[in-house]
Amino acid sequence: MSQESERSPGDLTATGMALRHDREWDYELDRISEAVEERNANSVGLQFPEGLKRRGPAVADDLRRTLPDDVTVMLSGEPCYGACDLDTELMRHSEVFVHFGHSPMNESEQIIYVPLFSNVDVFPIMEESLAEFEDPEEDEDIGLVTTAQHMNKFEEMREFLEERGYTVHTRRGDERLTHEGQVLGCNYASADVEADQMLYVGGGKFHPLGLAMDHPEKRVVIADPVNNVVDIADADALIKQRYGAIHRAMDAETWGIIYSTKIGQGRLERARQIVEDNDDAYLLTMNNVTPQKLTNFGLDAYVNTACPRITTDDGPQFKQPMLTPGEYEIAMGEKPMDSLSFDTFHGTW
Amino acid sequence: MSQESERSPGDLTATGMALRHDREWDYELDRISEAVEERNANSVGLQFPEGLKRRGPAVADDLRRTLPDDVTVMLSGEPCYGACDLDTELMRHSEVFVHFGHSPMNESEQIIYVPLFSNVDVFPIMEESLAEFEDPEEDEDIGLVTTAQHMNKFEEMREFLEERGYTVHTRRGDERLTHEGQVLGCNYASADVEADQMLYVGGGKFHPLGLAMDHPEKRVVIADPVNNVVDIADADALIKQRYGAIHRAMDAETWGIIYSTKIGQGRLERARQIVEDNDDAYLLTMNNVTPQKLTNFGLDAYVNTACPRITTDDGPQFKQPMLTPGEYEIAMGEKPMDSLSFDTFHGTW
Numbered sequence: 001m002s003q004e005s006e007r008s009p010g011d012l013t014a015t016g017m018a019l020r021h022d023r024e025w026d027y028e029l030d031r032i033s034e035a036v037e038e039r040n041a042n043s044v045g046l047q048f049p050e051g052l053k054r055r056g057p058a059v060a061d062d063l064r065r066t067l068p069d070d071v072t073v074m075l076s077g078e079p080c081y082g083a084c085d086l087d088t089e090l091m092r093h094s095e096v097f098v099h100f101g102h103s104p105m106n107e108s109e110q111i112i113y114v115p116l117f118s119n120v121d122v123f124p125i126m127e128e129s130l131a132e133f134e135d136p137e138e139d140e141d142i143g144l145v146t147t148a149q150h151m152n153k154f155e156e157m158r159e160f161l162e163e164r165g166y167t168v169h170t171r172r173g174d175e176r177l178t179h180e181g182q183v184l185g186c187n188y189a190s191a192d193v194e195a196d197q198m199l200y201v202g203g204g205k206f207h208p209l210g211l212a213m214d215h216p217e218k219r220v221v222i223a224d225p226v227n228n229v230v231d232i233a234d235a236d237a238l239i240k241q242r243y244g245a246i247h248r249a250m251d252a253e254t255w256g257i258i259y260s261t262k263i264g265q266g267r268l269e270r271a272r273q274i275v276e277d278n279d280d281a282y283l284l285t286m287n288n289v290t291p292q293k294l295t296n297f298g299l300d301a302y303v304n305t306a307c308p309r310i311t312t313d314d315g316p317q318f319k320q321p322m323l324t325p326g327e328y329e330i331a332m333g334e335k336p337m338d339s340l341s342f343d344t345f346h347g348t349w
Numbered sequence: 350m351s352q353e354s355e356r357s358p359g360d361l362t363a364t365g366m367a368l369r370h371d372r373e374w375d376y377e378l379d380r381i382s383e384a385v386e387e388r389n390a391n392s393v394g395l396q397f398p399e400g401l402k403r404r405g406p407a408v409a410d411d412l413r414r415t416l417p418d419d420v421t422v423m424l425s426g427e428p429c430y431g432a433c434d435l436d437t438e439l440m441r442h443s444e445v446f447v448h449f450g451h452s453p454m455n456e457s458e459q460i461i462y463v464p465l466f467s468n469v470d471v472f473p474i475m476e477e478s479l480a481e482f483e484d485p486e487e488d489e490d491i492g493l494v495t496t497a498q499h500m501n502k503f504e505e506m507r508e509f510l511e512e513r514g515y516t517v518h519t520r521r522g523d524e525r526l527t528h529e530g531q532v533l534g535c536n537y538a539s540a541d542v543e544a545d546q547m548l549y550v551g552g553g554k555f556h557p558l559g560l561a562m563d564h565p566e567k568r569v570v571i572a573d574p575v576n577n578v579v580d581i582a583d584a585d586a587l588i589k590q591r592y593g594a595i596h597r598a599m600d601a602e603t604w605g606i607i608y609s610t611k612i613g614q615g616r617l618e619r620a621r622q623i624v625e626d627n628d629d630a631y632l633l634t635m636n637n638v639t640p641q642k643l644t645n646f647g648l649d650a651y652v653n654t655a656c657p658r659i660t661t662d663d664g665p666q667f668k669q670p671m672l673t674p675g676e677y678e679i680a681m682g683e684k685p686m687d688s689l690s691f692d693t694f695h696g697t698w
Contacts, residue, residue, distance in 0.1 A: 045634070050645060053645035053646055054645060054646065054647045056631070056646060057603065057631045057646065057648065060631055061628075064628075069625075072621050072624065072625075072632060073631075073632065074608070074632045074633070074634050075631055075632065075633050075634070075646070076633075076634055076635070077605075077607065077633040077634055077635030077642045077643070077646070078634075078635050078636065078642070079641075079642065087634075089610035089634070089636060090610070090634045092610075093610070093617070093634065254406065256426075258426065259423070261438035261439070261441075261442070268442070272421050275421065276418075276421075279410075279413075282405070282406045282409055282422075282424055283421060283422065283423045283424065284423070284424050284425075284426040285394070285423050285424070285425055285426055285427075285436070285438070285439045285442065286425070286426030286427050287427065287438060287636065289426075292428075293426045293427070293428065294426070296399060296402035296403060297402055297403065297405060297406065297424070297426070298403045299406065
């Protein structure tokens with residue numbers, strides 16, 4: 001038994017997620033420096049996901065040591081929740097723009113995407129997770145998904161399962177996803193595979209809960225190497241919370257329909273359609289969707305056409321009920337209650 | 350004595366600020382409709398200051414009644430604190446963009462500025478405020494300033510004071526200001542007049558406190574027709590709080606230098622200069638400056654080159670000390686402590 005499997009749940013030692021392991025990540029500073037030189041750039045913008053913002057200053061230090069003195073390095077202070085969420089305002093000020101920690105949703109010459117792969121050993125917890133699956137002789141089919149952070153080990157994960165007698169089903173999903181087997185918080189098309197049981201390898205419950213909500217017919221096993229825990233994704237609480245929001249919204253007389261100006265979260269046509277069909281609905285535009293921004297409008301309920309996870313996960317933080325576009329149709333009586341489904345986000349921009 | 354002067358302080362009746370008086374404001378819907386027709390536009394973006402956002406849906410209703418069915422009306426959900434703070438992301442989605450409640454900081458064909466003038470009677474409280482001034486025979490010079498909201502009565506205010514024997518001193522200030530006698534939260538150049546006593550006519554203490562901080566040599570009398578109160582602007586508490594922030598920041602080892610991407614709040618060169626001269630300073634870019642956005646960086650202190658009122662008024666809401674660029678120079682020992690002054694914002698964009 002390896003050292004890692006002896007860790008208790010939540011123990012971040014040797015997971016690659018502990019702060020003292022920061023510098024083990026490869027920020028690809030050479031690639032950035034080369035781009036600055038090639039383009040004769042005077043300004044570099046760096047964008048990190050929320051959980052890695054704290055590394056920003058140290059990465060900026062390393063870059064400044066390499067780059068000519070007249071190059072300004074800027075760090076995005078905007079929240080960042082995915083490759084859908086590029087800081088387009090900083091991009092406008094940056095001759096070289098670097099987005100860390102997410103895989104490209106849409107390739108662009110202007111943007112350098114630097115993936116940040118976790119160095120955590122995923123196999124001890126995968127071994128432990130096998131107890132949750134049918135024996136290969138009963139059901140040999142397993143669907144396998146993971147996040148961008150562990151993508152570098154995807155083929156090894158597949159082999160690990162195959163060596164234990166399973167047939168591993170994977171697919172790339174749609175154009176929103178970069179890699180075979182990759183899931184996003186808003187898109188689980190890579191789980192549309194011929195298997196009733198799914199293995200999700202990755203940290204936290206955010207992704208597997210979305211997966212369970214999007215694929216209620218599948219059993220979703222979580223092998224979480226970061227928190228060193230095996231679990232089953234159970235979306236029941238999330239689904240009950242959604243029904244609650246729909247019921248509360250049924251009393252609404254006035255609606256705010258939210259369109260986000262974030263580059264990869266815009267569904268303007270969907271928002272426009274709702275407003276066109278409902279005289280008591282108003283189209284509200286904003287970048288980050290926060291409770292404070294809605295309070296001032298004083299409307300009864302909201303429909304969020306931006307990131308679906310704001311609605312499903314953060315919904316309870318908002319004073320008024322907030323629905324996905326599909327949930328709105330249920331609340332308006334246009335669709336039956338049992339048509340509730342996960343608000344998948346397709347396409348890029 | 351008029352009815353208004355009998356109101357108690359804080360009584361909003363008949364001030365034009367009470368919610369039930371909303372529709373007394375002239376939103377210039379005809380001008381907007383004409384622009385939509387002229388440009389054959391399909392999209393209209395509306396932006397209201399924070400305090401008037403709640404009127405947005407009703408104004409959208411009125412517009413939708415007039416405009417062709419295929420025109421989409423959008424409301425900015427971003428916070429808005431001045432004419433410096435145009436929602437440029439909504440502008441990009443709007444063929445006609447309307448900014449309500451502030452006077453133009455910079456004219457543009459793309460933007461329709463609709464001033465919203467208060468219908469409150471300013472003269473009863475001006476009458477009451479006279480008790481705070483020297484008799485005209487002792488000191489006949491009064492400087493007069495007000496906000497965009499009361500600009501339509503500026504000439505009457507001047508006459509009111511002149512009829513009572515005063516010489517009224519006014520000026521337009523610099524290019525950031527649209528009107529003679531107008532003040533902004535960040536700019537009191539209109540108060541650079543030959544008078545030791547100033548009359549500020551307008552609601553709240555936000556503007557007169559800035560005025561008192563920028564012109565500590567002048568006595569600033571507040572005639573507040575909205576809250577029906579006369580007061581003297583005292584910036585002492587604000588100044589003490591600033592000294593406190595400077596002292597706390599002196600222990601900082603690492604600095605975040607904030608550059609705001611808001612169209613009228615950008616001082617990139619100033620921010621760049623600080624970062625160039627200090628190896629422990631990092632340039633952070635963001636639109637709205639909020640405590641949450643800074644927390645993730647884990648730096649010791651911040652310098653805000655965006656709206657100075659975020660620093661002076663909201664500073665205490667931030668966990669780490671936040672300084673104006675001038676205060677930063679004091680904290681770094683580059684300038685003496687008594688050089689503390691208001692962080693005036695000049696120019697447009």
